[in-house]
Amino acid sequence: MEKEIFKYDNVTTRNFLVATVVWGLIAFLVGLTAAIQLFYPDLNLDLPWLTFGRLRALHTNGAIFAFVGNAIFAGVYHSMQRLLKTRMASDVLSKIHFIGWQLIIVSAVITLPMGFTSSKEYAELEWPIDIAIALVWVIFGINMFWTILKRRERHLYVAIWFYIATFVTVAVLHIVNNIELPVSAFKSYSVFAGVQDALVQWWYGHNAVAFFLTTPVLGLMYYFLPKAAERPVYSYRLSIIHFWALIFIYIWAGPHHLLYTALPDWAQSLGTVFSIMLIFPSWGGMINGLLTLRGAWDRVRDSAVLKFFVVAISAYGMATLEGPLLSLKNLNAIAHYTDWIPAHVHIGTLGWNGFLIFGMIYWLLPRLYQTSLYSEKLANWHFFIGTLGIVFWALPMYVAGFTQSMMWKQFNPDGSLLYGNFLETVTQIIPMYMLRAFGGLLYLVGATLLVINVVRTIKSGSLLRNEEASAPALAKRYQKEKGEYWHRWIERRPVTLLFWSTVVILIGGAVEIIPTMKIDANVPKLEAVKPYTPLELAGRDLYIREGCNACHSQMVRPFRSETARYGEYSKAGEFVYDHPFLWGSKRTGPDLHRVGGKYPDSWHYYHMKDPTIMSPGSIMPRYGWLLTNALDFESIPPKIEAMITLGVPYTAEEAEHADAIALEQAQKIAENLNKDENIEVLPEDEIVALIAYLQRLGTDIKTVE
Amino acid sequence: MLKFIKHSMLSMDSVEFYPMVALLLFGSFFLGWLVYSIMMPKADAEAFSRIPLDVTEPKDQSHE
Numbered sequence: 001m002e003k004e005i006f007k008y009d010n011v012t013t014r015n016f017l018v019a020t021v022v023w024g025l026i027a028f029l030v031g032l033t034a035a036i037q038l039f040y041p042d043l044n045l046d047l048p049w050l051t052f053g054r055l056r057a058l059h060t061n062g063a064i065f066a067f068v069g070n071a072i073f074a075g076v077y078h079s080m081q082r083l084l085k086t087r088m089a090s091d092v093l094s095k096i097h098f099i100g101w102q103l104i105i106v107s108a109v110i111t112l113p114m115g116f117t118s119s120k121e122y123a124e125l126e127w128p129i130d131i132a133i134a135l136v137w138v139i140f141g142i143n144m145f146w147t148i149l150k151r152r153e154r155h156l157y158v159a160i161w162f163y164i165a166t167f168v169t170v171a172v173l174h175i176v177n178n179i180e181l182p183v184s185a186f187k188s189y190s191v192f193a194g195v196q197d198a199l200v201q202w203w204y205g206h207n208a209v210a211f212f213l214t215t216p217v218l219g220l221m222y223y224f225l226p227k228a229a230e231r232p233v234y235s236y237r238l239s240i241i242h243f244w245a246l247i248f249i250y251i252w253a254g255p256h257h258l259l260y261t262a263l264p265d266w267a268q269s270l271g272t273v274f275s276i277m278l279i280f281p282s283w284g285g286m287i288n289g290l291l292t293l294r295g296a297w298d299r300v301r302d303s304a305v306l307k308f309f310v311v312a313i314s315a316y317g318m319a320t321l322e323g324p325l326l327s328l329k330n331l332n333a334i335a336h337y338t339d340w341i342p343a344h345v346h347i348g349t350l351g352w353n354g355f356l357i358f359g360m361i362y363w364l365l366p367r368l369y370q371t372s373l374y375s376e377k378l379a380n381w382h383f384f385i386g387t388l389g390i391v392f393w394a395l396p397m398y399v400a401g402f403t404q405s406m407m408w409k410q411f412n413p414d415g416s417l418l419y420g421n422f423l424e425t426v427t428q429i430i431p432m433y434m435l436r437a438f439g440g441l442l443y444l445v446g447a448t449l450l451v452i453n454v455v456r457t458i459k460s461g462s463l464l465r466n467e468e469a470s471a472p473a474l475a476k477r478y479q480k481e482k483g484e485y486w487h488r489w490i491e492r493r494p495v496t497l498l499f500w501s502t503v504v505i506l507i508g509g510a511v512e513i514i515p516t517m518k519i520d521a522n523v524p525k526l527e528a529v530k531p532y533t534p535l536e537l538a539g540r541d542l543y544i545r546e547g548c549n550a551c552h553s554q555m556v557r558p559f560r561s562e563t564a565r566y567g568e569y570s571k572a573g574e575f576v577y578d579h580p581f582l583w584g585s586k587r588t589g590p591d592l593h594r595v596g597g598k599y600p601d602s603w604h605y606y607h608m609k610d611p612t613i614m615s616p617g618s619i620m621p622r623y624g625w626l627l628t629n630a631l632d633f634e635s636i637p638p639k640i641e642a643m644i645t646l647g648v649p650y651t652a653e654e655a656e657h658a659d660a661i662a663l664e665q666a667q668k669i670a671e672n673l674n675k676d677e678n679i680e681v682l683p684e685d686e687i688v689a690l691i692a693y694l695q696r697l698g699t700d701i702k703t704v705e
Numbered sequence: 706m707l708k709f710i711k712h713s714m715l716s717m718d719s720v721e722f723y724p725m726v727a728l729l730l731f732g733s734f735f736l737g738w739l740v741y742s743i744m745m746p747k748a749d750a751e752a753f754s755r756i757p758l759d760v761t762e763p764k765d766q767s768h769e
Contacts, residue, residue, distance in 0.1 A: 157756040
């Protein structure tokens with residue numbers, strides 16, 4: 001058959017690749033800054049936008065969506081054209097996709113430090129940006145499917161399946177988890193509340209790991225590993241089973257983030273069971289990756305690219321064994337809320353994502369620039385320093401997590417807590433925080449070597465903007481080959497593949513989320529639980545703005561060690577008016593669900609002014625600006641109205657006079673505070689609203705008792 | 706929490722039928738893909754796995 005001549009677009013790939021390197025460096029730097037703040041809080045220079053609560057979201061979003069995101073797109077744009085033997089369908093859409101994605105990242109860099117956040121982990125960006133993400137994602141999808149439809153290769157290689165599953169699942173997750181009611185240009189409330197919101201969030205959060213940090217990266221592995229090793233993937237059959245099993249099972253596993261919380265038990269159990277099953281498809285992928293190198297292991301010694309790939313795939317194997325184990329309730333009871341979880345996560349992100357991406361960059365860049373890598377030696381140095389960085393990052397955090405968890409649970413013979421002061425369990429692990437930051441520094445140094453290599457390689461070559469290739473066109477009508485097996489049916493039908501992968505990923509989410517929403521028995525109502533007062537609601541929004549939930553949970557688990565420390569364990573019915581939920585996932589500081597009434601108002605005032613006044617040695621930042629900033633009372637009535645729309649039972653009068661009601665409560669608190677001769681506070685100060693909220697936390701149940 | 710659901714479950718006729726069907730459906734999904742991949746002819750599997758390696762090499766290179 002006559003061959004058609006066409007050209008691959010290398011410019012878009014190059015653009016995404018450069019963006020990966022630039023944003024990666026920034027994300028690592030922000031991460032390092034946040035890590036240092038955990039033992040040297042003064043590093044925030046007392047500036048609101050540099051505090052840990054705000055920087056943490058910037059770091060996670062930067063690492064996930066800017067660093068890994070751009071790398072995925074670079075890899076997809078490069079591999080898809082070659083696997084389908086066609087140029088991307090539309091250069092214009094490619095351009096819009098690239099520019100749109102970078103603008104979204106820039107808007108995140110601006111808004112997150114400013115405190116515009118919805119508080120949901122990895123989905124912190126506010127509603128206008130959420131809409132932009134959805135639009136750009138759809139543009140990417142259109143470009144991808146259009147390209148698939150005009151392909152010259154009948155069979156869709158397994159990497160393409162992973163890209164398709166990624167596209168559809170991320171779209172579903174992003175849209176459902178970000179259904180929110182806007183109150184102003186940069187403020188919205190989740191339409192879900194409490195337990196439901198928690199379930200939707202962690203269905204999203206876990207599957208952001210699954211379908212943003214795993215499936216597309218597996219797609220990249222299935223393309224770039226065979227290319228770099230110059231041998232086909234170990235087992236194509238295994239890749240088929242592993243693909244379908246992975247996307248089917250992954251979507252169910254979200255509730256393992258909520259073990260021992262107020263989430264209904266049946267949902268927790270489902271999350272655990274499916275997490276355990278996940279070992280099989282995950283390891284299927286790992287084994288397929290590692291065995292692709294069979295007979296080529298000698299080349300690993302000489303090739304930095306293969307070294308990065310081997311460690312990446314090994315890290316994937318470790319993280320995907322550890323994840324299911326952490327989903328067992330007994331192990332989760334120890335690890336949850338501690339530094340063990342960030343350690344687990346960073347084996348995945350630094351090892352699996354980071355190293356696979358670095359390997360891909362080192363392999364791809366010289367080919368785009370028709371030259372050889374500036375320095376293989378430097379790449380090897382990057383590999384060794386980066387690997388040490390991962391070890392120094394993760395090991396101290398495992399020790400820290402285990403140590404702290406054990407300290408939380410230790411009792412004196414008389415039944416009281418051995419470490420009754422939470423701070424003792426924090427100061428104990430500060431040396432580990434220092435070692436972790438050193439690990440982060442090493443990783444950043446490694447990435448700097450990458451930058452040098454990238455810049456020098458680019459300078460030494462010239463970009464092959466349009467790479468000529470040829471392939472015969474596909475016959476308009478597909479003629480079945482004689483004796484062809486039925487399995488080819490789905491592998492040449494992208495739309496059918498899209499449909500069935502959508503069905504497969506929707507089942508798990510639907511089975512878990514719909515009953516939790518629809519069956520009242522899942523969230524038993526508590527008569528004593530009332531909506532927040534207008535001032536408390538305003539204070540809650542300050543709590544969200546400052547990212548307090550990055551370090552403080554609001555979920556007392558039903559353990560003796562927790563009820564002894566915090567009070568009555570948390571009930572599902574207590575959160576029915578929480579739009580969004582604020583359970584948190586990490587206790588760098590103590591749980592706050594029962595903090596209401598525990599300390600006088602003045603304690604909170606001093607603690608916010610400088611935490612070390614009340615808790616010497618505390619690593620919490622100072623929040624001086626809360627003492628001087630004026631609360632925007634005019635913004636309160638629309639917030640109450642939004643809450644009414646969401647079904648929170650405020651009266652019409654409360655909505656209409658919300659600002660006056662808030663001011664009245666603020667005056668009482670301010671009056672109480674001003675009794676202390678060292679305190680001078682106005683009712684309008686933000687600190688008053690925050691204190692109102694903190695003093696309310698968990699008290700509905702306390703009142704009953 | 707199961708106690709809230711258990712009651713309505715117990716009142717259903719032949720309720721044991723449903724988990725059995727669910728388990729069979731669940732198992733058959735994986736079994737189906739297993740059969741699918743085992744039945745794939747070796748030559749096809751090998752050909753597909755070589756797709757990334759069979760890239761047409763660039764002929765004419767237009768420089769920046």
